[in-house]
Amino acid sequence: MITLEFKLKGKLAQYRIVDDMIRTAQFVRNKALRYWIDNEGVKLSDLYKQCAVMAREFEWAGKLNSMARQASAERAIFAIGRFFANCKAKKPGKKGYPQFKKHTRCVEYKTTGWKLSADKRSLTFIDGFAAGTFKLVGSRDLHFYAPTEIKRVRVVRRADGYYVQFCISVERTEEAVPTGKSIGIDVGLNHFYTDSNGNTAPNPRYLRKSEKALKRAQKRVSRKKKGSKNRKKAINRLGKKHLKVGRQRKDFAVKTALCVVKSSDFVAYEDLQVRNMVKNHKLAKSISDAAWDQFAQWLQYFGKVYGKTVIAVAPVYTSQDCSACGNAVKKSLSVRTHVCSCGAVLDRDHNAALNILAKGLKQAGIVLNTVGHTEINAWGQTDLYSLVVTSASKPTG
Template sequence: MLVFEFKSNGKQNQYNAVDEAIRTAQFIRNSCLRYWMDHKKVSRHDLNKYCAVLARDFPFASELNSMARQSSAERAWSAISRFYDNCKKNVPGKKGYPNFQKDCRSVEYKTSGWKLADDRKSITFTDKKGIGKLKLKGTRDLHFYQINQIKRVRLVKRADGVYIQFCVDVNRKENTEPNGTTIGLDVGLKEYYTDSNGTTVENPRFLIKGDQVLKRAQRRVSRKVKGSNNRGKARQILGKRHLKISRQRKDHAIKLARCVISSNDVVVYEDLRIKNMVQNHCLAKSINDASWYQFRVWLQYFGKVFERVTVAVNPQYTSQECSSCGENVKKSLSTRTHVCKCGCVLDRDENAARNILSRGLGTVGHTGTFALDASNASGELTATLTGEILSEQVSS
């Protein structure tokens, strides 16, 4: 599945209709969740049937396309099934009991309720919400794909406007020759990552660099009267500042992950638990700014596209063990150089990257040779599946 995104160009009354469609989708999702709470043994099929009951009882719900209503019900079921899975797996702590959605920003159509123009430059939404025809602004060319390949169409509201996403049913593959190289990655806060060859990549720190602009925009919001138009304009400016930083992180992660995957046959990285790491309030802001999880997701995605092997290993004691002799050399976070009695002197992160690579190669069973057959190599991927909720999948 590929997701192509375009910015929409319409009038204010059309954007008001988009807001109404999004609020209706949120209402249906929360209503289905309430129906599940009040009744026992409710299945996904029962929630889809309940959408017809909501459309009959509420006129504003009937104005939304029937498949868009089913998509909202599927969003509720996605939260429910995730809760069931966590309970079955005995996940420690909270199991993620489904909550009512307070701020929905998208509505999803399936194969009906919209019509794409012949020149692929505009799209018309044909349900009774009154959205009408919206022009598409973007560089992607939809002429390469048939209409029946478009499985989902989403309207996404962001701080700088309304975007339209097309989910196209196509498998993306890029044929590359194996180069016989392997690499281990150790991510950090000082350097974004250090590989097993000693190469480092600078941490961009987008949030830290834009912190002053964000604080100034936040002060402007605080000074405005609640409910006023000026406060709404200030909130929109603040949202655009946050959106810019978010896009910078994503762009950095995509370009870096593609470069790493296309240059190596085997990529080994740390299986970090970011949720636990951010509990340290002294480092939480820097860890979130680094966006390690997003980098990992794109490593997995491009591993599938380029048919490379990606391996996640347990990072425990990778900084303490000596990559040369295996001796455990204890050191604090402030100690940046690994010195072992065997004579091995390395940068702390490079030593960890070598240990990560060693563990990864032991996992996939490569001993003695690093040459791989690209036709048999397979990467990890959290894919966007047909019939699943796009908001619950990894964005691509």
């Protein structure tokens, strides 16, 4: 499944209709959640039936395409399922009990309620709201995909306009030239990451760089009268600045992950629990700004696309253990140099990256053993790669 995004270009009246569509989708989702709360043992099929009931009960809800109403109900059942999954897994802290939405920003259609033009440069909504035809603005080309491959059409409202996302049921694969290289990655705050070869990538700190402008924009919002048009304009300007920071962060994560995956056949990285790490209020903003989770997700994605092995390893003792002899060398966060009695002296993050690589190779060796390979030297990169390149056609991560 891939997603192609375009900006919707239309008239102001059309955008107001899209807002009505989004509010209706939010209403259907909240009503479905309320039905689940009030009735025991509710299934998705029951929520589908309630969508039809809502369409008959509320005229304006019936304007929304039937499959769009079903997609909104699916969002409710997804939140419910996630809550029960967290409870079953005994996830620490809050389990994410489903909440009613107040500020939904998207509406999702399935295979009906919309129509692409013959040249696939415009999109028309043909349900009861009749939002009309929008021009698609973007660099991607939909001509490569048949209309039957488009399984979802999602309209998203952002601070700088309205966008449409086409969810296409195809598997993306790219040809990759084997490099025979393995790499371990330790993410940090001084450097975005340090690899097992000692190379580093700078931490861009996009939020920190934009913090002054964000504070000024926030002050302008607080000075405006609540409910006024000027306040809405100030909120929109603030939203655009936050949107820019988020896009910069995503762009950096995508390009960095792609570079890492294409330059190595085997990538091991830390499986960090960022949700727990941000409880440290002194480092929470810097950790969130680094977006390690987003970087890890793109590593996994590109690993599957390029057929590379990407493995997440537990970060336990990766910074404390010596990569040369294995002895534990206790050190606080302020100590940035690893010094061991065996004579090993190197940067703290470089030492951690070497340990991460060793753990990843060992973990990969165990995985390969389960499919028939025995006596694998998990610490020897050359022996492992002769097996990974030839037999691991699908990433294990």
